[in-house]
Amino acid sequence: MAIELRKVSLRVGAETHIHETDLSLQPGEFNILLGTTLSGKTSLMRLMAGLEKPTSGELWANDSNVTGVPVQKRSVAMVYQAFINYPSFSVYDNIASPLKVAGLPKAQIDEKVRRFADLLQLTPMLQRLPDELSGGQQQRTALARALVKGADLVLLDEPLANLDYKLREELRDELPKMFADTGATVVYATSEPLEALMLGGYTATLNEGRVVQFGKTSTIYRQPHSLEAARVFSDPPINTATIEKRGSSAQLGETAKWKLPRSLADMPDGRYTIGIRPHHLLPTGKGVKVDGEVQIAEISGSESIVRVNIEGNNWVSEAHGIHSYKFGERSSFYFEADRCLYFDARDQLLETRE
Amino acid sequence: MSQIEFSNVRHAYPPPAGQAPVYALQEIDQVWDDGGAYALLGPSGCGKTTLLNIISGLLTPSEGSILFDGQEVTALPTTERHIAQVFQFPVVYDTMTVFDNLAFPLRNRQMPEAQVTRRVNEIAEMLDLSERLQQRAAGLTADGKQKISLGRGLVREDVNAILFDEPLTVIDPHLKWKLRSKLKQLHQQIGVTMIYVTHDQVEALTFADKVVVMYDGGVVQVGTPVELFNRPKHTFVGYFIGSPGMNVLPCTLDRGQPVFASHRLDTHHEGDSDAGGRLEIGIRPEFVSFSNDGIPVAIDKVEDLGRYQVVTVRHESQQIKMVIGEDQPIPAASPKIHFNPDHLHLYRDDWMVESGHA
Numbered sequence: 001m002a003i004e005l006r007k008v009s010l011r012v013g014a015e016t017h018i019h020e021t022d023l024s025l026q027p028g029e030f031n032i033l034l035g036t037t038l039s040g041k042t043s044l045m046r047l048m049a050g051l052e053k054p055t056s057g058e059l060w061a062n063d064s065n066v067t068g069v070p071v072q073k074r075s076v077a078m079v080y081q082a083f084i085n086y087p088s089f090s091v092y093d094n095i096a097s098p099l100k101v102a103g104l105p106k107a108q109i110d111e112k113v114r115r116f117a118d119l120l121q122l123t124p125m126l127q128r129l130p131d132e133l134s135g136g137q138q139q140r141t142a143l144a145r146a147l148v149k150g151a152d153l154v155l156l157d158e159p160l161a162n163l164d165y166k167l168r169e170e171l172r173d174e175l176p177k178m179f180a181d182t183g184a185t186v187v188y189a190t191s192e193p194l195e196a197l198m199l200g201g202y203t204a205t206l207n208e209g210r211v212v213q214f215g216k217t218s219t220i221y222r223q224p225h226s227l228e229a230a231r232v233f234s235d236p237p238i239n240t241a242t243i244e245k246r247g248s249s250a251q252l253g254e255t256a257k258w259k260l261p262r263s264l265a266d267m268p269d270g271r272y273t274i275g276i277r278p279h280h281l282l283p284t285g286k287g288v289k290v291d292g293e294v295q296i297a298e299i300s301g302s303e304s305i306v307r308v309n310i311e312g313n314n315w316v317s318e319a320h321g322i323h324s325y326k327f328g329e330r331s332s333f334y335f336e337a338d339r340c341l342y343f344d345a346r347d348q349l350l351e352t353r354e
Numbered sequence: 355m356s357q358i359e360f361s362n363v364r365h366a367y368p369p370p371a372g373q374a375p376v377y378a379l380q381e382i383d384q385v386w387d388d389g390g391a392y393a394l395l396g397p398s399g400c401g402k403t404t405l406l407n408i409i410s411g412l413l414t415p416s417e418g419s420i421l422f423d424g425q426e427v428t429a430l431p432t433t434e435r436h437i438a439q440v441f442q443f444p445v446v447y448d449t450m451t452v453f454d455n456l457a458f459p460l461r462n463r464q465m466p467e468a469q470v471t472r473r474v475n476e477i478a479e480m481l482d483l484s485e486r487l488q489q490r491a492a493g494l495t496a497d498g499k500q501k502i503s504l505g506r507g508l509v510r511e512d513v514n515a516i517l518f519d520e521p522l523t524v525i526d527p528h529l530k531w532k533l534r535s536k537l538k539q540l541h542q543q544i545g546v547t548m549i550y551v552t553h554d555q556v557e558a559l560t561f562a563d564k565v566v567v568m569y570d571g572g573v574v575q576v577g578t579p580v581e582l583f584n585r586p587k588h589t590f591v592g593y594f595i596g597s598p599g600m601n602v603l604p605c606t607l608d609r610g611q612p613v614f615a616s617h618r619l620d621t622h623h624e625g626d627s628d629a630g631g632r633l634e635i636g637i638r639p640e641f642v643s644f645s646n647d648g649i650p651v652a653i654d655k656v657e658d659l660g661r662y663q664v665v666t667v668r669h670e671s672q673q674i675k676m677v678i679g680e681d682q683p684i685p686a687a688s689p690k691i692h693f694n695p696d697h698l699h700l701y702r703d704d705w706m707v708e709s710g711h712a
Contacts, residue, residue: 012388036526037526164397164398164553165553165556166557166593166599169598194660197657197658198659200658218658219629277661278701295535296538296562297578298534298535298538298559299560299580300559300579301559301595301596302583302638307535317704318661322580327542
């Protein structure tokens with residue numbers, strides 16, 4: 001099912017939860033809403049589901065206007081962060097419940113319940129009550145119930161947030177596969193940039209009730225069209241600094257100087273903002289050298305994460321391998337100039353071409 | 355501040371009459387250094403909470419003893435152990451100001467008010483709460499409140515240890531990172547023994563000097579993040595630490611060398627006689643690479659994770675994950691893979707076979 005928001009906004013009392021938004025989701029695609037708490041992810045989902053009526057604008061499903069059509073009359077399934085199951089029903093009856101409501105014949109219900117239980121590795125638990133399951137199994141039951149309905153639109157609101165990270169890793173791997181076969185349009189809300197990248201598909205970055213940017217996940221990550229979009233899609237935070245442009249050269253602080261790509265050399269001289277992702281700022285290597293004072297270093301097995309103050313900016317370096325530092329130590333870091341993102345005075349991305 | 359020693363500690367909940375006890379915590383016999391930053395890491399049900407409760411005194415172990423700086427404390431209640439605790443959810447008095455919340459543990463112990471003020475200001479400074487000291491706690495966000503909980507844990511100078519039980523659960527990912535750094539920095543500044551319980555590897559590895567990995571009621575390895583990554587002593591450690599976890603593949607031995615998929619693999623492993631057991635090799639996805647000759651595979655999936663790619667390949671029915679650089683090309687025709695011998699480990703019945711002795 002294609003879903004389209006046309007100039008949709010949502011105000012509750014004096015507060016604007018969603019500013020005027022246009023967003024068009026293609027049928028059968030996996031879509032991610034990425035943003036921090038209160039960025040508008042849940043409000044946007046409730047609007048899409050018909051749980052919330054927009055203050056202005058229209059909601060279209062395929063080619064019909066469904067603004068104001070309540071959720072019961074739409075083909076929608078929703079899964080929440082908290083595991084919601086019927087506590088007195090067995091896993092089997094939980095999964096079967098939407099089919100019973102729809103009045104399907106018993107044999108058909110049985111066939112579907114078993115198929116989805118198998119897909120979600122719940123077959124051995126079909127006779128148990130939700131209470132007797134682990135968190136992961138409870139959430140898989142909720143997912144199976146959403147899947148079995150065969151809804152055209154499936155909304156998943158941070159469904160893995162309450163699970164152990166290893167389980168999260170496994171379900172993240174499986175989720176896009178499960179939905180790929182059903183043909184449903186999926187919308188998945190998360191506050192974790194890495195999760196968005198793992199799930200792939202399309203991503204809408206959200207900030208303060210606005211869709212900042214929407215497109216293929218890897219494109220949105222690599223080509224954020226504004227500083228705001230880059231910030232939403234970066235954890236640890238993207239490193240930023242003001243540079244001084246003179247002709248074809250860029251200067252950061254006293255010593256770091258490099259040559260700009262040709263397309264930028266023609267821009268007016270003055271101040272610009274650069275963005276460098278933490279994994280492009282390395283303790284060894286080639287490129288532009290910057291010096292700073294190390295504030296804290298964390299080693300997480302394969303990676304070293306170092307917070308460093310460079311020319312008055314709090315930057316983060318995320319490098320493979322083990323690099324040890326002392327608090328307050330001065331050290332050099334390097335970035336390749338062609339990995340830099342450049343933003344103008346209005347914080348919009350400048351296209352870089354040679 | 356204290357060194358913490360576990361002497362043959364294990365714990366079973368009382369079994370039904372006539373049945374043998376089932377140990378929720380297998381025997382642990384260890385000494386944790388004074389002033390160290392430790393993390394207890396493992397999945398739900400691994401025994402980490404049982405161990406934490408034994409340290410805090412909420413639970414008396416059924417066997418063995420626990421010592422703080424050589425003093426037996428096994429039978430002492432929590433209140434006499436001089437321990438500060440920070441829980442998963444903020445414990446804050448909403449009607450009090452931030453200042454009074456932080457001062458609470460000190461005033462409780464009749465500390466003179468001038469000292470209370472000095473100490474509260476110090477801690478508030480460390481946690482960036484100085485501006486808000488006169489504000490009521492009720493008006494703060496979840497992470498603001500959790501900062502107060504952290505502050506209350508840190509405010510007493512006379513504690514033996516500070517225990518943190520999944521303290522960052524309620525914090526937004528963007529802020530988790532900041533609080534984690536803050537906590538690490540605080541540990542470096544005040545040097546109290548800190549014990550941090552979590553199921554999240556990132557939190558454990560970034561916070562701790564030593565990570566205690568628990569699995570199925572037992573401690574499987576205690577090590578620095580680097581040791582856990584480079585030399586996982588148990589296949590569970592390899593799987594649990596790292597994302598994706600270590601590849602664990604069935605193998606046989608030929609004259610002491612592991613054989614996988616009819617390929618004799620180069621290792622630094624030498625002179626092992628074949629002594630039975632279930633044999634597996636462990637190799638992390640970071641140390642599998644494409645090569646001109648090696649094990650032939652089919653490519654199942656490529657995930658672009660921005661800073662690197664995760665490639666899932668298959669040899670017959672065996673899936674293998676590999677992590678390669680963001681710009682690295684993926685061979686189109688008849689790909690083959692190679693395992694870096696420096697990072698290839700041999701496991702017998704899930705435990706690493708140390709080089710040189712079987």
